[in-house]
Amino acid sequence: MNRGAVRPGLFSSAALLPLSTDESSFPPYDLLFDTAVEAYYKGDWMTVILNMERALRNKAAIRRVKAHCRIICANQSAFGEPLSSIVVTIPGAGSVEDLGFFQKIMKRADCVNTCESDKIGPPTIHKITEDVDLEFKKRTPYNYLQVAYFKINKLDKAVAAANTFFLANPDHMEMRQNLDYYRMMSGVQEEDFKDLEAWPHMAEFLAGKRYYSSDSFGLAIDHFEAAVEEYFSADQECRALCEGAYDYDGYNYMEYSADLFQSMTDHYMQILNCKQSCSVELASTAGKDKPFEDFLPSHFNYLQFSYYNSEKYEQAIECTKTYLLFHPEEEVMNQNLAYYSTVLGEDKAAAIPARQVVKQHIQQSLLEKELLYFAFEVFGITFVDPDSWTPADIMPLKLREKQKADRETAARITEEIGNLMKEIETMVEEKNKESTDIAKIVREGGPLLFDDIKITMSSKQLNGSQRVLLDGFISEGECRELTRLSNAAALKGDGYRGLPSPHSPSESFQGITVLKAIKFGQEGTVPLKSARLFFDMSEKVRRVLESYFRLDSPLYFSYSHLVCRSAIDEKQDDRDDLSHPVHADNCLLVSELNKCIKEPPAYTHRDYRYTHTHTHTAHAYNIGVSSKSHHAPLSLRPFSCSGCVLMTNQQRRSLRNQQRRSLRNQQRRSLRNQQRRSLRNQPKQSLKTQLITQKIKKRMRSRQRIGQKNKLLKRVKNLC
Known part of the structure; x- marks a missing residue:
């Protein structure tokens, strides 16, 4: 329960609307609702309660009055009674029955209007906008009431209002937390968790069950x-x-x-x-x-x-x-x-x-x-x-036949969709096979370059490809130096669009990039050796990954980001979240192919992600690096201040497109060369078999195209 969500205010007597005239004796509930909302933001809790509860009562009363008036007027002016005043047909005026019917309609309309006006005043006063009506359907008044009751220590009513709102809004996380908070409070009973808007018949039915x-x-x-x-x-x-x-x-x-x-x-x-x-x-x-x-x-x-x-x-x-x-x-x-x-x-x-x-x-x-x-x-x-x-x-029979035909059509479409899904599954399997063949090109297990670095878990143990868990990447002293750098220069929300708690409301995040660290070092805000260490660690990661995965082309940095997270003291109770779990990068999901492509407009895309965690300092050190042989990086510029160039968005887009075209061509050439090398290493019989298979596939594709053309020509001839 966030008691600070509402600005505090002094309790005052409620200022309900005047009731001096007949028309104001039943004020419209949208006006009462607006009055309560204004009082809420002033912290006048008694005015909130009195006006909001009256708004709910008036809304229910209007519903009852309208239903009551229509029911009694229907009974008083029921159709089918003979009209004593009309005994002969009036020439040119329509049948007597029509006149009698419309006379009853008019009498009922007069009865309903008189009944409603006597009980709730002119009907135009109670015409409510769709926006306000939607707020009441969503049970929004109970959200205001639960805060107001909590502020004046009426816990039983606060619990009932909170539960009433939550039942209609089960995805409202703050109200869920409020209810959990209420359950832990002394004096709150289980029977306080009521649904104040429950239908009487539904309450009886559920009790009976x-x-x-x-x-x-x-x-x-x-x-x-x-x-x-x-x-x-x-x-x-x-x-x-x-x-x-x-x-x-x-x-x-x-x-x-x-x-x-x-x-x-x-x-x-x-x-x-x-x-x-x-x-x-x-x-x-x-x-x-x-x-x-x-x-x-x-x-x-x-x-x-x-x-x-x-x-x-x-x-x-x-x-x-x-x-x-x-x-x-x-x-x-x-x-x-x-x-x-x-x-x-x-x-x-x-x-x-x-x-x-x-x-x-x-x-x-x-x-x-x-x-x-x-x-x-x-x-x-x-x-x-x-x-x-x-x-x-x-x-009717025609409708039944139409519905039967619609069901058959739906069944046929469902069958066609099923067949299409099978084809897609086949395509996915073939695509996965191709991906597996390409993945084999990346041969992990190369030298780690540094004696202190040890492999803790390999791809097989991590249940995936191109994954590795390394230990001993940085020393205790280097870790403390990076922590000091973060404490001195990191900004809250840096790298998270300015949001200090992007992953969990229980923790705050602060970060700094290599470029900012070097700038601060040049300005004397932080020691230049700390910024240099940050840069050297980034370069060390790149070299180790290139070597370990035996990459044929160099890696380039997307960005380097030193991130520290801190627990927020007052938000640590009953936590069950994973804070910031290790996750894959954002990508574009192609659900039909079961693939996620790392291309814009995904927020970030990179081929390798390095995360360093330290149990004492609780900070994460993330480096995104991209490979020419895989996907285009966000920037091919290494983190060197002398190489920084300011560009316009148009220049940046042009350069990025140029880089992508260049990379695609390099990827195609690299893949063709790898396939040729692979074919050369295979036995001659296998190579011969593969060449024959390729020729057969080409002939089959050619025949399919010829067959499609022949079918098209036949259709054209039939149309002619």
């Missing part, structure tokens, strides 16, 4: 039954809230033009789509990537088995029959029903019906699906059924 898993079937029944009741209340509210304004996609409202019935169809299909999505929304919970599968039917699956274990067979039969409304052909559940009926008695079991509320829910949902599929087929309004229990015959 816990008791079900522990074989406490009586308690599980209570929670699952409560979950079913809460589910239908939440479903009714969710469906009512779908009856809002038409949601234009981006700026298409500027081009949208439709007649009365087309615009009604578009809007109503959008509403039905939203209502169908309620089953997904209600099956979702914070902290879970995907919604629960078959969520509503699963309640009755748990209930039938819980009632059976409680020897309540009538209720078990009721829940089993209810589950079979969703999946009538499920074999296991039909066997359960047969068993329960045998135990209770066939006649008595037959008289027990499935739950009526579920029957009505399924009937309404299926009617909505039929309308949506009709709109999909006729108007092209896309509908993706969210439920797995929908009978197949609900979808």
Whole structure:
């Protein structure tokens, strides 16, 4: 917990918004949110808490009011009632039924507007921008609340707010650290880690699952039954809230033009789509990537088995029959029903019906699906059924045939992709074989040039190629001298784009290059012998690597960097990171070939990386060196001040391109010469075989090209 993240401030009484008029009795929650955020940056924690909590309450209240008004107005102005005021057809005015329909629409609109205005004021006050709405969906208010509560030592509320935010933002590392910190604090209980935004039906369902898993079937029944009741209340509210304004996609409202019935169809299909999505929304919970599968039917699956274990067979039969409304052909559940009926008695079991509320829910949902599929087929309004229990015959035959054709196409594409991946794998294997052959050209194991240097681990022990672990590269005295150089001249964040802690927040890094060291030496800031030692060590590394790997071409420096890292005292608790582990250099990943190419725009690229570590001083000495025979270095200039030349970016790019072209040509010539030398050393029979093989490959490629041309000519003739 970083208590210093917020500027400290004196506690003061909260300045809530005035409530003198009717319109201000229910202030919009975006205004309350902004007031709380301003108070947060002033350190006025009580104002943060009072306004942010009120913003959350007002948002929830607006949701409830809108749902309530739409539900009661639907009941008061239900369709289908005869209109006493209209008894005869009016010539030229349309049918009586149409007039009656629109009269009901207008009455319902008036009812909803009056209801909402009476309870929360004019609707325009509560129109919220998408940005603020997104902040509430991300549960951002709880991030502010947890800090404010922590500042006034309300730990139980701080923990609940932090946990509520983290469940919706599981990748938020700072909040994860805060929660770990809270768990270590005295006075914090496990029950304090609540989800303040949890749906009531979801909380009951999860509690029921816990008791079900522990074989406490009586308690599980209570929670699952409560979950079913809460589910239908939440479903009714969710469906009512779908009856809002038409949601234009981006700026298409500027081009949208439709007649009365087309615009009604578009809007109503959008509403039905939203209502169908309620089953997904209600099956979702914070902290879970995907919604629960078959969520509503699963309640009755748990209930039938819980009632059976409680020897309540009538209720078990009721829940089993209810589950079979969703999946009538499920074999296991039909066997359960047969068993329960045998135990209770066939006649008595037959008289027990499935739950009526579920029957009505399924009937309404299926009617909505039929309308949506009709709109999909006729108007092209896309509908993706969210439920797995929908009978197949609900979808029109043409759509079923189209979906079948789409599945077959998808399967064919998948097969083609699979074949393509096999070809790529073959290419990768061939490429790896070529790389292995080239790698053999580098013959490690050459002389180390210095008696003090010893090989600790070779490439084989390090599980790779062109790797070596050497000991005794520098002496204790030289190491202390480099440490003094770093302490005197190294800058924090040098070489890491100015970031003092680029790898771990628990450590700070400081570094210096050879060029800077020599400049400081010339200025007298550091001893010139220290800068010279740094340069000599870099040169020593280059010579040893050239010799040990028996390279045919010289190595050139990309850069030399002396880096020291220091632990930050207050950030060492509960560390489990690897600080700055040894790693490969950045490169351009070609995933199809399983290769990483060391070329720009990768941040750095080099062929060999030398790291020296010392257990007492805890510093790393990194030297990047590049080989002409491998990849182009960032700079072919050795670290000699007399050779430093200032160039413009354009000149530098031109020089770099020139160097790359030169290096590529040298690489090709070097590889051809090596292949020729290799062929000369092989037996004549092998050489002859290889030459024959090359001729055969050339003929095959030629025939393939001829075959491709013939196919193309045939296609052209057919088109003509």
